[in-house]
Amino acid sequence: xxxxxxxxxxxxxxxxxxxxxxxxxxxxxxxxxxxxxxxxxxxxxxxxxxxxxxxxxxxxxxxxxxxxxxxxxxxxxxxx
Numbered sequence: 001x002x003x004x005x006x007x008x009x010x011x012x013x014x015x016x017x018x019x020x021x022x023x024x025x026x027x028x029x030x031x032x033x034x035x036x037x038x039x040x041x042x043x044x045x046x047x048x049x050x051x052x053x054x055x056x057x058x059x060x061x062x063x064x065x066x067x068x069x070x071x072x073x074x075x076x077x078x079x080x
Contacts, residue, residue, distance in 0.1 A: 004020055005017055008025060022074065025074055027072075029069075033062075038062070039054070043055050043058030044058065
């Protein structure tokens with residue numbers, strides 16, 4: 001059970017809480033990817049039920065970049 005994220009059914013609240021300290025670096029990495037053109041506004045959808053979501057092409061681009069670059073980037077800036 002987390003305390004920053006409200007516990008909801010099928011939501012990993014504690015895991016989300018544990019990631020909060022590194023969130024600024026993850027946000028920075030993601031912003032750099034947006035500036036490079038990895039993601040575009042057209043790849044996002046929004047609805048009241050689901051919130052803001054990436055479409056299939058956006059998810060593919062994001063996860064490819066995440067697994068190729070983000071871990072080494074975070075090690076350099078967060079763990080160093």
